[in-house]
Amino acid sequence: MKNQWLQRSTGHVKIRVTEASAEDFINDCAKRGVVVWGITYEEEKMFTAHILLTDLSKLKKMAKHLPCRIVFIEKRGIPFVLNKLSRRKGMITGFAAFLLFLFVLSHMVWDIEIEGASPALEHDLTNAIHEMGITKGKLQYFLPSPEEIQQKLTNEIDEITWVGVTKQGSAYHFQIVEKEIVEEKPSNISGHLVAARKAVIHDLFVEKGKPMVTPNQVVEKGDILVSGLIGKEDNARQISAEGSVVGEFWYEVNMDVPLNVIIETLTGEVNRKHGIMIGKLFVPIWGLNGIESEHIVEETFTKRWVPFGFALPFGYRYVNEYEMNAVKEERMKEEAVSIAVKESEKRLLQQFSSSAEVVDEKVLHQIVDGGKVKVSLHLRIIDEIALKQPIIQGD
Amino acid sequence: MKRVQAWMKKWMVDHMDLPADVVMDLPRLTMIGQFHLYIENHQGVLRFTNEELRLSLREGQLVIKGEDFILKTILPEEILLEGMIRHISYYDENNKELK
Numbered sequence: 001m002k003n004q005w006l007q008r009s010t011g012h013v014k015i016r017v018t019e020a021s022a023e024d025f026i027n028d029c030a031k032r033g034v035v036v037w038g039i040t041y042e043e044e045k046m047f048t049a050h051i052l053l054t055d056l057s058k059l060k061k062m063a064k065h066l067p068c069r070i071v072f073i074e075k076r077g078i079p080f081v082l083n084k085l086s087r088r089k090g091m092i093t094g095f096a097a098f099l100l101f102l103f104v105l106s107h108m109v110w111d112i113e114i115e116g117a118s119p120a121l122e123h124d125l126t127n128a129i130h131e132m133g134i135t136k137g138k139l140q141y142f143l144p145s146p147e148e149i150q151q152k153l154t155n156e157i158d159e160i161t162w163v164g165v166t167k168q169g170s171a172y173h174f175q176i177v178e179k180e181i182v183e184e185k186p187s188n189i190s191g192h193l194v195a196a197r198k199a200v201i202h203d204l205f206v207e208k209g210k211p212m213v214t215p216n217q218v219v220e221k222g223d224i225l226v227s228g229l230i231g232k233e234d235n236a237r238q239i240s241a242e243g244s245v246v247g248e249f250w251y252e253v254n255m256d257v258p259l260n261v262i263i264e265t266l267t268g269e270v271n272r273k274h275g276i277m278i279g280k281l282f283v284p285i286w287g288l289n290g291i292e293s294e295h296i297v298e299e300t301f302t303k304r305w306v307p308f309g310f311a312l313p314f315g316y317r318y319v320n321e322y323e324m325n326a327v328k329e330e331r332m333k334e335e336a337v338s339i340a341v342k343e344s345e346k347r348l349l350q351q352f353s354s355s356a357e358v359v360d361e362k363v364l365h366q367i368v369d370g371g372k373v374k375v376s377l378h379l380r381i382i383d384e385i386a387l388k389q390p391i392i393q394g395d
Numbered sequence: 396m397k398r399v400q401a402w403m404k405k406w407m408v409d410h411m412d413l414p415a416d417v418v419m420d421l422p423r424l425t426m427i428g429q430f431h432l433y434i435e436n437h438q439g440v441l442r443f444t445n446e447e448l449r450l451s452l453r454e455g456q457l458v459i460k461g462e463d464f465i466l467k468t469i470l471p472e473e474i475l476l477e478g479m480i481r482h483i484s485y486y487d488e489n490n491k492e493l494k
Contacts, residue, residue: 021442021443022440022443022444022466023440023441023442023443023449026440026443026466026469027439027440029469030439030469030471036469037466037467037468037469038465038466038467039443039465039466039469040445040465041443041444041445041464042445044444047443
């Protein structure tokens with residue numbers, strides 16, 4: 001059976017036929033190719049039927065031929081609906097106008113919000129936005145895209161580091177990050193450069209001020225390296241001494257390095273145990289037969305279920321078990337000493353600036369004692385030693 | 396001759412596994428509960444009231460009796476009848492019910 005829904009929606013009528021029997025009508029319809037359906041018998045020589053609108057002319061011929069009387073009862077389908085609507089022109093135009101207004105108004109700019117700008121900048125920004133044509137009541141079609149606006153604004157206004165333009169429906173939203181113009185601190189507080197620690201001057205570079213030391217000179221902590229007082233005695237001026245002074249100093253370090261070490265490595269064998277936490281009790285569910293090994297490292301992850309801020313005494317936990325391999329390593333004495341040197345250098349340099357470096361190291365003595373090597377080291381380090389000190393005005 | 400033809404057709408249906416309604420030009424009735432009845436391969440409507448539908452066949456008539464009949468769809472060789480179907484019977488050319 002074909003679905004005739006589409007055919008019928010194009011318009012059909014319900015008719016009441018009298019003065020002819022249903023079977024004659026049906027057979028006549030079949031002969032003339034009239035589509036007929038929904039035939040209901042009412043009484044002898046009286047019945048209702050449905051007929052397509054397009055078959056009406058054929059129906060008229062049939063009415064004469066049979067003969068029979070036909071009364072239209074119902075009119076259905078799109079043609080009739082349209083016909084009805086065309087009689088209500090005012091309503092239709094109103095509805096169309098409403099749709100049009102809704103469409104147009106929803107594509108207008110109704111709000112411009114600026115966030116994160118100081119009042120002065122906000123004023124500038126508002127002007128810039130207006131110049132671009134973004135004002136209340138403008139249609140969005142004729143405006144540049146948010147990306148373009150963003151680019152233009154960042155180029156035009158210097159005080160902005162970043163501007164985020166988003167369009168939310170009929171509102172434009174500007175989020176602004178203002179540039180913080182950091183004024184350079186005047187470093188003209190007059191002062192000397194003094195030594196931060198006892199050292200031997202290694203190198204000296206003076207930008208401003210009068211050098212008071214020469215390379216290879218030993219200085220104590222607090223000695224003036226570069227003076228901020230220049231000029232002759234009668235017209236001396238105070239300036240801020242600037243420069244870099246690299247000094248050399250020594251450290252003695254004692255270090256113990258064991259000769260035998262146990263290095264632990266993971267073999268890559270993993271087992272994951274899943275389970276449920278009830279209170280503090282762990283009930284394993286999956287992955288029970290773990291790794292057959294004596295050395296195992298465990299890693300535990302627990303998830304508690306906290307619905308709406310109430311902690312329930314239940315949770316999910318999984319435990320990762322890693323198999324571990326322990327290897328005993330024996331070190332030679334020389335090896336242990338080199339490890340001691342490297343390690344002590346590393347530790348020592350952490351105390352100084354990033355430009356510090358070890359120039360020379362010397363092993364003073366080394367003793368093997370109780371499976372350990374005791375190493376005594378002498379390290380020479382160079383680092384910046386200049387420190388700024390303001391000139392205290394005397395009378 | 397007609398008898399031979401009829402016999403041949405019957406033989407074909409019995410032995411060649413062909414559908415009877417196609418070979419022998421018989422109506423095919425599909426019934427859904429008591430409410431819907433599709434009738435294919437009929438030869439025209441002889442009588443339709445709300446309690447009876449009488450269809451002509453190649454040989455004889457098909458009579459359906461019941462209540463509240465509505466002819467939902469009528470296509471050249473297909474009819475969908477809706478209503479409470481009580482009774483379906485075949486009649487021969489002499490309007491005698493076949494048993």
